[in-house]
Amino acid sequence: MSDQTITTSARRPARPRREIGEGALAALLLAPAALIFGAVLLYPMLSTLWLSFFTQKLTEPWLGTPFVGLKNYAQLVQDPRFLAALRNTLFFGVLTVGGSFLVGIPMALLAHAESRVRWVARVAMLLPWAMPPVMTGLIFAWMFNAQFGVFNDWLVRLGLSAEPVRWLSTPGLAVAALVITIVWKTSSFVALVVLGGLQGIPRELSEAAEVDGATKVQSFFRVTLPLLTPALAVAFIFRAISAVQVFDIPYVFIGQAPAQGLLETLGVYIQKTTIEFLDFGYGAALSVALFAVSLGITALYVRFVRGDES
Amino acid sequence: MTRAPADTRPPLPLHERLVKYLGLALMIVGGLFPLAWILLTSLKDEGELQKFPVQYLPATPDWGNYARVFSEQPFARFFLNSLIVSGVSTVLCVVVAALAAYALSRLRVRYRGLLTVLVVVFSMFPVVSLLVPLFRIMRGVDLLNSYPALILPYTALSLPVAILTLIAFFSSIPRDLESAAMVDGCSRVGALWRVVVPLSTPGMVTAALLVFVNSWNEFLLALSFNTARDMRTVAVGVTLYQGEFSFPWPLISAAIVVGVVPIVALIVFFQRRFVAGLTAGGVKA
Numbered sequence: 316m317s318d319q320t321i322t323t324s325a326r327r328p329a330r331p332r333r334e335i336g337e338g339a340l341a342a343l344l345l346a347p348a349a350l351i352f353g354a355v356l357l358y359p360m361l362s363t364l365w366l367s368f369f370t371q372k373l374t375e376p377w378l379g380t381p382f383v384g385l386k387n388y389a390q391l392v393q394d395p396r397f398l399a400a401l402r403n404t405l406f407f408g409v410l411t412v413g414g415s416f417l418v419g420i421p422m423a424l425l426a427h428a429e430s431r432v433r434w435v436a437r438v439a440m441l442l443p444w445a446m447p448p449v450m451t452g453l454i455f456a457w458m459f460n461a462q463f464g465v466f467n468d469w470l471v472r473l474g475l476s477a478e479p480v481r482w483l484s485t486p487g488l489a490v491a492a493l494v495i496t497i498v499w500k501t502s503s504f505v506a507l508v509v510l511g512g513l514q515g516i517p518r519e520l521s522e523a524a525e526v527d528g529a530t531k532v533q534s535f536f537r538v539t540l541p542l543l544t545p546a547l548a549v550a551f552i553f554r555a556i557s558a559v560q561v562f563d564i565p566y567v568f569i570g571q572a573p574a575q576g577l578l579e580t581l582g583v584y585i586q587k588t589t590i591e592f593l594d595f596g597y598g599a600a601l602s603v604a605l606f607a608v609s610l611g612i613t614a615l616y617v618r619f620v621r622g623d624e625s
Numbered sequence: 626m627t628r629a630p631a632d633t634r635p636p637l638p639l640h641e642r643l644v645k646y647l648g649l650a651l652m653i654v655g656g657l658f659p660l661a662w663i664l665l666t667s668l669k670d671e672g673e674l675q676k677f678p679v680q681y682l683p684a685t686p687d688w689g690n691y692a693r694v695f696s697e698q699p700f701a702r703f704f705l706n707s708l709i710v711s712g713v714s715t716v717l718c719v720v721v722a723a724l725a726a727y728a729l730s731r732l733r734v735r736y737r738g739l740l741t742v743l744v745v746v747f748s749m750f751p752v753v754s755l756l757v758p759l760f761r762i763m764r765g766v767d768l769l770n771s772y773p774a775l776i777l778p779y780t781a782l783s784l785p786v787a788i789l790t791l792i793a794f795f796s797s798i799p800r801d802l803e804s805a806a807m808v809d810g811c812s813r814v815g816a817l818w819r820v821v822v823p824l825s826t827p828g829m830v831t832a833a834l835l836v837f838v839n840s841w842n843e844f845l846l847a848l849s850f851n852t853a854r855d856m857r858t859v860a861v862g863v864t865l866y867q868g869e870f871s872f873p874w875p876l877i878s879a880a881i882v883v884g885v886v887p888i889v890a891l892i893v894f895f896q897r898r899f900v901a902g903l904t905a906g907g908v909k910a
Contacts, residue, residue, distance in 0.1 A: 340813065341732040345740070348725035348784060355781035356750050359758035366757070425648045434896065436649050439656030441892045441899050446660075447842035447860050450881045454659045457666065457874050465662055468679040479677065499659070504903075511904025531641065560751045563844050567864075571872075582753045589757050590849060602754035613749045617742050 360606065366599035373593035380596075387600035397601065399576065400584040407494060407565075407580065408558035414498035415554055416547075419505025424535075426506060427513045444503035452567030455496040459483055483572040493568055493578055497561065505550045512546025513539070552616040559608050562586065581605050660885070667691070667878035674875060690879040694866075700880060702855055703862035708887075710772055710858060711840035714779035718836045719829055721780070722787035727817065729788070730795040731803075741792070748785030752778075752845055763850055770853040778846050783836040790835065790902055794828025795821065831902030834895055841888060859884040 367387055371380045391397050426433065426440050443451070458465050459482040467479040482492045516539060524534040562582035569578050579587075585605060589598035637645065666674070668686040694700050728734055729741060759778060760769075768774045798821060806816040847858045857865070863880045866873055892899065 336813075337732050338735070341728040341734045344724040344728035344732070345734075347721045348788065351721060351777070351781045351784060352747055354762075355759070355777055356747050356755065359755045359762065360750060362758040362761075363754055421648060422652055425645065425652055428645060430645065430649060432649055432653065435653055437896055437900060438892055439653040441896060442656050442660065442889070444903075445838050445842075445888050445892050445899075446885065447844070447888070449842075449844045449860050450863055450884060451659075453863065453877060453881060454663050457872075457878070458659065458662060460874075463675055463677055463679060465679055468677070472678060499655070503656075507900065507903040510900065514904060556749050560753070562753055570864075570867075582751070585753045586756065586845065595757055598757060602751070602757075605751050606754050609749045609751055610746070613746055617745060620745075 363599045363602050366596060367603050369596050371596040387597050391600050400579050400581050404559060404580045410494045411497040412554045412558050415501040415505045418498060418502035420509055422502060422506035423509035423513060426510055440503050440506050443500050448563035449567055451500050452564040456568060456571045459492045486577050489578055493565060496564055508546050508550040509543060512543045516542050548619055552612060555612050556609055663878045663881050666874055667882050669875050690875045693876055694880045694883060698862060698865050700862055703857050703859050707841055707859040710775045711837050714776050714840045715833050715836045718780045718783050718787050719833050722784055722791055722832060726788045726791035726795055730792045744785045744788050756849060760849060770851050770856045774850040775847055779840040779843060783839045786835050787832040790832045791828050794825050798824050831898045834891060834898060835902060
């Protein structure tokens, strides 16, 4: 701050010219990003919002595209399939976000510790995060296979079940399988963000606590965990957003067990409404609902970051 | 650096070492097992597959599944498509992001805070909500079943992550270096090119890796926009071997193994850069 004032006061005559140049340069540099955001994200989102006030069904083209006001939204709050999808999404969200923290935090501690296998541990941590979700869904669907799946093999070999379990076609178990798969895929992200937080905490702090007589466990809960709060909050918000929007893995699982309405999330219902039922107007209203939930969580994040600065 | 070297600390007591290495073993096996399992599955024949209790190792590796991956579907073409789409998206995205991030972290920009918040908001847009309008736009400009139909959305979807990552890196480069170059007669653009760009190479690499992985993995848009067989990408391609009621798992597994080779290679070679980039925060899961 101070050196800026010095340069500007020392070179007062140059100041106005430079400021104009800098503003123009900034505008020039920001223009390509603004153009892409506008054309590919903002305009489509606005047109979705616009379309949500119309009826448009490609299966009934004779209806045209009449303006219907809030009718799609009125339909939405009474649509049992939407309400079920919303309930599923929130239910899976609580379980998978919670699960990813329970698994991800110990992973971060292990990846942070000095060890001879740290490199392998970090690769093992990154891999689930980087795996394509569709392929993750397929791999786990195969591992949960009712007849020849490896998970059933373990259950039977360990004597936990007398016979193979029909994971994907039994309601409660299908949900468990989906949650396990998503937790496997997403714990890595939590671990990575928490690892970032751990790297910012000086080791001396927990060591001092231990010198003062705290056990390792106590020093983790009393010293390390409170200092990790910002990292945990960031991880939580990004996980919450991705949980609300989850699509790929439930989509693959539903493909494996077609009768499962139980696994339908908001993302899947929107895709079905638009791409399969070709009901664009109603699909747009559903999309706006999902967008609103995402935006709500984002607002939480922005408030958190802002609060952090001040 | 004043940090004491790690070996001056007393070694952990035995039971703590035990917990640590047990945990590490669990983490490594848990993280790698699904991929190892799919690799084993890809080498089995149908007879070995249909056994319960499961036969873990194939008697003789059946490499024929890999040949069939390429003969039953144009998988080499899928792979090429994914490489082109992800590669071009990555270059385009990093260049555009670098320009924007430089402006947002270095220049005096009005509403800088608001613009940065806007970038965060864009990173949270649900892809499925954009599906129909993007489909119409692509159809309107006759881009369905083309590379740009995916390159444009992929660039836009990864742009926020790339911008936020690069802002973090640019902010870590001391301004004085740039000012010094400008005092020495460099123009602002010259200082950018000679000082900031070389110093931010690690940041660019990190951003590029994130964009590439995102683009390689994207499924919904690729499924919906590029429906012609020759324009399919790998993420969609691996789902094309199944029938409505038949799942030839060795074949699907072989396709998955081929499809994740680039991802695994990047993770193994750039482990440090991934960890550095993701731990910097602000990255979408």
